[in-house]
Structures are given as structure tokens and as C-alpha cells.
Amino acid sequence: MVKNIMLGGVGGQGLVMTTAIISEAAFLAGFDVKTNDVIGLSQRGGKVWGSVRYGEEVFSPNIAPGRADVLLALEALEGLRWSGFVKAGGVVILNTAKIPPVPVITEKAAYPEDIEGLIAGDGQRAVEVRAVNALEEARKLGNLKVVNMVTIGMLSAVLEDIPVDCWRQAIEAHVPEKTLALNLKAFDLGREIR
Amino acid sequence: MEVKLMTGNEAAARGFYEAGGLVASSYPGSPTVELLEAVRAYSPEVYAEFSVNEKVALEVGIGASFTGARAMVSMKHVGVNIAMDPLMTFTQTPIQGGFLLVSGEDPGMASSQNEQDNRVLGKFANMAILDPGSSQEAKDFAKLGFSLSEDYGLPVMLRMTSRVCHSRGPVEELEREVRDISGFSKIPEDFGMVPPNTFPKQFEMKKRIERLTAEACGWDINFLEVWEGDGRNSVQRLAPIDPQFLSPHKTLIITSGLLYYNLKELEAPVDIYKLGMVYPLPIEALRSLAEDYEQVLVLEELTPFIENELKIHGIACEGKKYFSFTGELHTELIEAGLVKAGVLKAANYETAGEVDTVARISMFCAGCPHRPVFDILKKNKISVIGDIGCYSLAVLEPLHMLNTIISMGATIGIMKGMSKALSLSGKAEPLVSVIGDGTFFHSGMTGALNLLHQLDPAANLTLIILNNGTTAMTGGQMTATSGSYTKDWDMNTSIPELLKAMGFPRVRVVDQFDYKGAKAAIEEELKFEGLSIVMTTRPCALNFKIREPYFVVDPQICIGCRSCVKTNCPPIVMKAYNGIEKLKSSIDPDLCVGCSVCSQVCPVSAISRVGDKGRNGEKASTLVEALPADKSPEEGGKR
Structure with missing residues (x-):
């Protein structure tokens, strides 16, 4: 069994680091792991996406449409964009904080409403949406930079085959030492959000 | 371990x-940027540099290889075009220290201006080409590449797609x-590539490819996997293929890398049949194998490279008939091709x-120093000849004002050619080109110098150099120029002084965060009937972590x-806003880095910095000081 975790976000949000932490946790738990980060043109503001696949043996780093067990969306619209990769009955972890894209800024398009509902779908394609404004959760903790750690905490609660210690070790390996305590706090907070 | x-x-x-590699060089470009950055982690045991361009990077690698040191040069696919000149002649020499050229390919063009298939260039340069499909293979094939390079006396290409x-x-x-190096072998017959020294080299290049073609049949990295029906494959690594491993199945797929x-x-x-080396192919092993199948398919991204090699050698196969010649071939697209193939x-x-x-x-980042420049150009309804860097984004909506983007440094030569053609046809118009500092040093300098030759003093040409002190896009x-913004860098070239020394009469330096001043200066130069150069001074907001109180x-x-x-x-x-009928502007304080440009373009002073009294008379301060701007064109750059 290979587990497929899809990620979506906006350039500059730290998707590559997020992928690195998830894959490290799975690897520490003893799984074979392959990941992918696709960064489009330029550094910032564009759509970015990635994948983590883990299991006994993983061949391709790519996740095919409709086959992700979990989608971790770092931004609401990006959650909608990549929701087509989630399998029926899968889980979408959604940071509901919005970053307006160019067509919204230029008033050529409206930012979609009821993204949670659109993602959740219905009938045979329904998925479970776990939504939170992770930016506001991070603000409460006093540092916006730990926003992704809140969602990683939420993801860890879904991926029960990766022990929590592996997550902590992976976080320790990837964040600066002086922010470790705060990052772990954000992670723990995320684990409690349902 | x-x-x-x-x-x-x-x-x-x-x-x-x-x-045991000793010298690594590169020019930054996706997808191989992080490769050299990862090599740097091994210094001081190894030397690593981002060179000024790919040609120079390749030459640095050649120099190291000439001394017997193992050298690795990495670049994105289009970078290899720039390095082709030294490569095509270097490949004639008997390689001393193993030489590995890492070519970062971009099927699907996630971040590239074209989708060229550098296997074609590798073959053209008489190189062996290794095609890893995973991280473990990337390491193993890099090491193999160095020993092949020394054993067969040829440079080796490690072809890595952006996914890999x-x-x-x-x-x-x-x-x-642990390796020692032989030192510089002073043998002009081998390394001084002029005729007649080059004559025997043609035969040597042919011979080494023939040797590889024959010997690759027995290599571990080229192997057959037979389908056994329960989802597992047996692996047969020896050639010629042992008949007991031949499968009753009808179809053989020849592939490589991630596919x-x-x-x-x-x-x-x-x-x-998985190929670790995609050029030259183990032709005889493939020929005898292919005879046992009703159908041979070749699965590869981009050009029908392997397919054509097989066909040239009379091995019947199909590939591009079923699989796209452009973009990535994900599992679902491979499946679709296999359905098509029956x-x-x-x-x-x-x-x-x-x-x-x-x-x-x-889009440009918050606080990006390119923003005010393009805002000013847009207000002047100027269409611009573009180049490669973050400012390439101005080709897209909503700016949509760069008319051409071709290759690194091309903007200046293109502006000159346009100017000459338009002027000869009586259709002269003012032309503006933009280029960043990284691209200017990469290959814009030569184009700039060329402007001075047969310069029409009346041609209205404006070259804008967006100096942000970094190769930002990568x-x-x-x-x-980074040394003028940070003490942590050892190069601090003054572009205005360089241009003055070249002989440009009109060079102007502007601080684009003084919006009004920059607008007046740029507009003056746009109107000037002659050649003028404007250099902006504000550093990259992202790289130099500019974060000022928000507006x-x-x-x-x-x-x-x-x-x-x-x-x-x-x-x-x-x-x-609550209680206000019309839509009004707003600024997200989490994203604003306080560059002040919005407050300066506001006609009614509605935007102000938090904690400041107002924008009037205020100049944005940044953590990194901008270079001093000129007061007038006459003063030019500092002498």
C-alpha cells in the first residue's frame, strides 16, 4: 500500500520545506519515500504543488488524478485547484486563509465563494474537509511563520501510520533551533484541530 | 553508511x-540550481562556484579536468547552448580528470523558455549520456559518469529532468x-586543438563511441525486467539475454530514467528494458532481444531520440506514434499510450x-524593485524588448508589456537589429530594452559593447539595467554587483563605471523608490534622441529580506x-468597507514590506506608513542601502 499526499499552495508559502518535513517523517517511520515539488515560473505568487508518496516500495514520485489519500492545501483557492487529485473518501486539510491571485486583484475574476463546500463535493466523490484558518492560529501563537506547522500537525493526525515522534524528529531536522519550541507548539496545536 | x-x-x-570530485561550476537555472548549492556544503574539500555564465562554467571545469581533477559542470538545458563552443572542441581531447556535464532538462517547461532535448546535443558532442530516474540513480550515475569519462576518454552527460x-x-x-591528481599534462598534440592535431581526434571520438556501444551490452545499468504475472518482475542484467528469461509476452518497452x-x-x-545509458545504446543486445517480441515500444519524453537510434540501426519499434513529443509523460499518459498501442x-x-x-x-513580490519601473513604462505606453529574469513576468497579464523574450542577454542585440532595420526602412521609433544585472554580466555586456559600433547618434534607444544585486529568479x-549590497560577497563591479569605460556617453543612475524622481529621469531618457542607459539601484526585496513598517x-x-x-x-x-458604498483600496499588512511605491502613486495621499505621519517628503528606507542615485544625466556614474 502506498499512501499519497498531495500538496498545493502559493509560491513563497514554504511548500518545499513542508514536503521535506512530511517525507522525512515518513522516512523515519521506516517507509520508502518519494516526493516531488513543482515550482513554476519565478519565485513568488504563482501556483505551486507537490507530492509525497510513502509505503513499502514506491516507484514514481507522481500522484495521478483522483488517487491522493490526503490533500494538504496551504491556501484556500489552491485547495480547490488540486482537489481533483483527491480520491473519493479522502481527506483535504485546508488552510482557509486567502491570498488573492492576479485576476482577483485586477477585478477580472472573483475569489470563489464556499470553497469548503466545493471541495467537499457530494455523493460518490465526497471527501472529508478539515478546514482551519491556520494563519490566524499562527498569529495567536505570535509568529506567522509557523502557519504551515499548524497544517502539518493536522496532517499528522490523519496519517496514523507515522508515529508522532517521527514527526517531531523531522521538524527538528528542518527548522532553525531557536524556533523549534514554537514550531512544535504549532504542530501540537494542529494535531488537536479536527 | x-x-x-x-x-x-x-x-x-x-x-x-x-x-573525489574537486571542482564544480555552474550557472543558476532551474532545475539544477540546487545542485551546486548542495556541492557547496562539501567545501572546503571541494571548490564550487556559480560562474558568470555557462560557457565560463564549462571552461572552469575543463581547466580542472586538464589537471586530472574530477570536475562537474551543471546547468539548465538552454545553458548548454551557451557552453557548446568549448564543449565541442574539448570533447576531441583525451579526457584526463573525469568530466561530468549535468544537463537539467525541463519537459513540460515548468520554468523554461523552450523544451529542447539535450540528448541530441550530447550525441552531437560525442558524449556518453546517462539518464537517472531516481535520487539513488542520480548519485550512482554521477559516480559512474566520472569513471566512464576516464576509462573511455570522453566527457559524460548526466541528463536530469526537472522531476528527477x-x-x-x-x-x-x-x-x-581519495584521489590524487596527475597535474597539468603539457601535450599540445592532445590539448592544443588546431589542425593537424585535430585530424586523429575525429577517429578517436568515433572509436570511443563504438567501444561504448559494444561494451554497454553487458552493463548493470542496462537491464531487462520480465513480467511474471503476479505484479513482480525478474531482473536479468546480463547480455546477451539468457533464453530462460525470455518472456511469453508480446510487448517489450524500452525506456529510461523516471519513465x-x-x-x-x-x-x-x-x-x-531499462537503459541507464541512453547514448550510445547497447545496440546488439537490443537487436537480439527485439527479435523475440511481436511489438517493441519506446517510451521517452520529448524527441524520439532512442526510437530514432534504434530505427537507424534497423530495429523496428514505435514510440512517438503513441506517446506525446511534448510535456511530461505521467503514468496516466503512459497508460493512454499503451491503450492506443493495443x-x-x-x-x-x-x-x-x-x-x-x-x-x-x-507576479512581482511585495516590495519588488521592478514594480515602479514597469509602472512608469506602462504609464508611458512603452512596449519593451525583454530579457530573462524576474522581469520576464512583465510579459504576462496584467503588465503585458514585454514584446520579446528570447535568450539570456539577447535584448540589447535585438534592440540594435530592430533599430537598424526600422531606420533603413524609414520606420524608426523609440526602442527600450530591459535587462537585469545577472543577465547583463552573463551575456548582455558584449551586446552592449556592440551597440557602440556604427551607432546612429539620432536613434532613440534606451537601455534600462535593473540592478537588484542578485540572480533573483533562480x-x-x-x-x-552583489558586493555593493552585502559585505558577504567578494565581487563589487560598478556597472556605470564599466559602461563609462566602454565609452557610453549617457549613463544615468536612478533610485526607483523615489518614484517621482525616477519617473522624471526615465521619461527624460525615453524622450532623449540618442542612446541612453538607465541603471536602477534598489536591491531584490526577497533576497535581501527587506521588511519595513507596512502601509x-x-x-x-x-x-x-x-x-x-x-x-x-x-x-x-x-x-x-463597512459603511462605504464604493470599493476602496486595501493593503494586507501580513504581506506588505513597506516599499512605499503605492503611497507615492496615490494621487490623494490616502496611503501612509503605520507609525509615520504621512508620505510627504518621506523616502523609503531599507535595511540594505541603495546605491546613490544621480542628480542629473550630466553627472553620470561616479568616477
Whole structure:
């Protein structure tokens, strides 16, 4: 069994680091792991996406449409964009904080409403949406930079085959030492959000 | 030894290290940027540099190889075009220290101006080409590349697609090989490439490829996997193929790199021959193998390279008939091709994943110093000849004002050619070209010098050099001007002084965060009937971590004119305020870095910095000091 975790976000949000932490946790738990980060043109503001696949043996780093067990969306619209990769009955972890894209800024398009509902779908394609404004959760903790750690905490609660210690070790390996305590706090907070 | 998760880039860097590599050079470009950055982690045992361009990087590698040191040069696919000149002649020499050229390919063009297939260039340069498909292979093939290079006396290409470069997977770490170097062999007959020295080299190049073609038949990295029906394949690594391993199945798929792994996801009832080396091919092994199958398919991205090689040698096969010549070949697309080829009855995979919703294209960062320049050019309704860097984004909506983007440094030569043609035809018009500091040093300098030849003094040409002190688009590598913004860099070239020394009469330096001053200066130069050069001074906001107190909009003062929104800054959007009928501007304080440009374009002073009294008379201060700007064109650059 290979587990497929899809990620979506906006350039500059730290998707590559997020992928690195998830894959490290799975690897520490003893799984074979392959990941992918696709960064489009330029550094910032564009759509970015990635994948983590883990299991006994993983061949391709790519996740095919409709086959992700979990989608971790770092931004609401990006959650909608990549929701087509989630399998029926899968889980979408959604940071509901919005970053307006160019067509919204230029008033050529409206930012979609009821993204949670659109993602959740219905009938045979329904998925479970776990939504939170992770930016506001991070603000409460006093540092916006730990926003992704809140969602990683939420993801860890879904991926029960990766022990929590592996997550902590992976976080320790990837964040600066002086922010470790705060990052772990954000992670723990995320684990409690349902 | 330890097993670690590594990206393909990190793994190739590890391979270089373990192989006892000594000198690594590169020019930043996706997808191989992180490779050299990973090599740097092994200094001071190794030397690593981002060179000024790919040609220079290749030459640095050649020099190291000439001394017997193992050298690795990495660049994106289009970078190899720039390095082709030294490569095509270097390949004639008997390679001393193993030489590995890492070519980062971009099927699907996630971040490139074209989709060229550098296997064609590798063959053209008489190189062996290795094609890893995972991080472990990236490391193993890098090491293999160095020994092949020395054993067969040829440069080796390690071809890595963007997926392989960026994908992570487990890699086993081994010890670094201890190597001594032979020193510089002073043999002009071997390294002084003029005729008649070059005559025997043609035969030597032919011979080494023939030797590889024959010997590769027995290599571990080229192997057959036979489908056994229960989802597992037996692996046969020896050639010629032992008949007991021949399968009753009808179809053989010849593939390489990542596509081998994508194909395996399908668990299709086919036998697979995986090539580790895609040039030259183990032709005789493939020929005898192919005879046992009804159908031979070639699965490869981009050009029918392997397919054509097989066909040239009389081995019947099909590839591009079923698989696209452009873009990446994901598992679901491979499945579709196999259905088309009659190998599979029906498709299992879905092919549409991305939901059609509001597009999100890249935009200049908050505080980007390019923003005011393009705002000023847009207001002047100027269409611009573009180049390669973050400012390439001005080709897209909503700026949509760069008319051409071709290759690194091209903007200046293109402007000259246009000017000459238009003027000869009586259709002269003012022309403006833009280029960043990294691209200027890479290959814009030569184009600039060329402007001075047969210069028409009346031709209205304006060259704008967007000096932000970094190669921003690839993640903030340093350039020859970075030293003027940070003490941590050893190059501090003054572009204005360089231009003056070249002989340019009119060079102007402007601080674009003094919006009014910059606008007046740029407009003056746009109108000037002759050649002028404008250099902007503000550093990259992202790379130099500019973060000043943010700005806020007073909706009671804002008239909703959208002057600020039109600068297209990520935090600025129109918003419905409580109790106010019209939409008014707003700034997201989490995203604003306080560059002040929006406040300066506001006609009614509705935008002010938090904690400041107002914008009037205030100049943005930044953590990194901008270079001093000129007061007038006459003063030019500092002498």
C-alpha cells in the first residue's frame, strides 16, 4: 500500500520545506519515500504543488488524478485547484486563509465563494474537509511563520501510520533551533484541530 | 553508511563528492540550481562556484579536468547552448580528470523558455549520456559518469529532468574516494586543438563511441525486467539475454530514467528494458532481444531520440506514434499510450486532476524593485524588448508589456537589429530594452559593447539595467554587483563605471523608490534622441529580506482610482468597507514590506506608513542601502 499526499499552495508559502518535513517523517517511520515539488515560473505568487508518496516500495514520485489519500492545501483557492487529485473518501486539510491571485486583484475574476463546500463535493466523490484558518492560529501563537506547522500537525493526525515522534524528529531536522519550541507548539496545536 | 532522503540534485552532488570530485561550476537555472548549492556544503574539500555564465562554467571545469581533477559542470538545458563552443572542441581531447556535464532538462517547461532535448546535443558532442530516474540513480550515475569519462576518454552527460532534480528519495551515503591528481599534462598534440592535431581526434571520438556501444551490452545499468504475472518482475542484467528469461509476452518497452518508474506504477503485462545509458545504446543486445517480441515500444519524453537510434540501426519499434513529443509523460499518459498501442484494453487512470478555477500566475513580490519601473513604462505606453529574469513576468497579464523574450542577454542585440532595420526602412521609433544585472554580466555586456559600433547618434534607444544585486529568479544567487549590497560577497563591479569605460556617453543612475524622481529621469531618457542607459539601484526585496513598517489605506480619503492596484502588488486589493458604498483600496499588512511605491502613486495621499505621519517628503528606507542615485544625466556614474 502506498499512501499519497498531495500538496498545493502559493509560491513563497514554504511548500518545499513542508514536503521535506512530511517525507522525512515518513522516512523515519521506516517507509520508502518519494516526493516531488513543482515550482513554476519565478519565485513568488504563482501556483505551486507537490507530492509525497510513502509505503513499502514506491516507484514514481507522481500522484495521478483522483488517487491522493490526503490533500494538504496551504491556501484556500489552491485547495480547490488540486482537489481533483483527491480520491473519493479522502481527506483535504485546508488552510482557509486567502491570498488573492492576479485576476482577483485586477477585478477580472472573483475569489470563489464556499470553497469548503466545493471541495467537499457530494455523493460518490465526497471527501472529508478539515478546514482551519491556520494563519490566524499562527498569529495567536505570535509568529506567522509557523502557519504551515499548524497544517502539518493536522496532517499528522490523519496519517496514523507515522508515529508522532517521527514527526517531531523531522521538524527538528528542518527548522532553525531557536524556533523549534514554537514550531512544535504549532504542530501540537494542529494535531488537536479536527 | 547512512541512508538519507535527498533530492536528485543533492544526490548528484553527493555522487560528485564521493567520486573525489574537486571542482564544480555552474550557472543558476532551474532545475539544477540546487545542485551546486548542495556541492557547496562539501567545501572546503571541494571548490564550487556559480560562474558568470555557462560557457565560463564549462571552461572552469575543463581547466580542472586538464589537471586530472574530477570536475562537474551543471546547468539548465538552454545553458548548454551557451557552453557548446568549448564543449565541442574539448570533447576531441583525451579526457584526463573525469568530466561530468549535468544537463537539467525541463519537459513540460515548468520554468523554461523552450523544451529542447539535450540528448541530441550530447550525441552531437560525442558524449556518453546517462539518464537517472531516481535520487539513488542520480548519485550512482554521477559516480559512474566520472569513471566512464576516464576509462573511455570522453566527457559524460548526466541528463536530469526537472522531476528527477526536484524529487526526493532514499540515497545510501558512502565514503569519499581519495584521489590524487596527475597535474597539468603539457601535450599540445592532445590539448592544443588546431589542425593537424585535430585530424586523429575525429577517429578517436568515433572509436570511443563504438567501444561504448559494444561494451554497454553487458552493463548493470542496462537491464531487462520480465513480467511474471503476479505484479513482480525478474531482473536479468546480463547480455546477451539468457533464453530462460525470455518472456511469453508480446510487448517489450524500452525506456529510461523516471519513465521506467512511472511505467512500473501501471503493472502492465509487458517486459521492460531499462537503459541507464541512453547514448550510445547497447545496440546488439537490443537487436537480439527485439527479435523475440511481436511489438517493441519506446517510451521517452520529448524527441524520439532512442526510437530514432534504434530505427537507424534497423530495429523496428514505435514510440512517438503513441506517446506525446511534448510535456511530461505521467503514468496516466503512459497508460493512454499503451491503450492506443493495443497493449492494454482500457484505461484505469483518470487524466484530469487540476480543477478549472481562477488562475494564479506569478507576479512581482511585495516590495519588488521592478514594480515602479514597469509602472512608469506602462504609464508611458512603452512596449519593451525583454530579457530573462524576474522581469520576464512583465510579459504576462496584467503588465503585458514585454514584446520579446528570447535568450539570456539577447535584448540589447535585438534592440540594435530592430533599430537598424526600422531606420533603413524609414520606420524608426523609440526602442527600450530591459535587462537585469545577472543577465547583463552573463551575456548582455558584449551586446552592449556592440551597440557602440556604427551607432546612429539620432536613434532613440534606451537601455534600462535593473540592478537588484542578485540572480533573483533562480533563488537569489550572487552577481558581480552583489558586493555593493552585502559585505558577504567578494565581487563589487560598478556597472556605470564599466559602461563609462566602454565609452557610453549617457549613463544615468536612478533610485526607483523615489518614484517621482525616477519617473522624471526615465521619461527624460525615453524622450532623449540618442542612446541612453538607465541603471536602477534598489536591491531584490526577497533576497535581501527587506521588511519595513507596512502601509495602510485610509478608505475615507481613497477615491477608488486604483492607481495603487495597477502597480500589481500582492497585498493590494479593492475591498468593500463597512459603511462605504464604493470599493476602496486595501493593503494586507501580513504581506506588505513597506516599499512605499503605492503611497507615492496615490494621487490623494490616502496611503501612509503605520507609525509615520504621512508620505510627504518621506523616502523609503531599507535595511540594505541603495546605491546613490544621480542628480542629473550630466553627472553620470561616479568616477
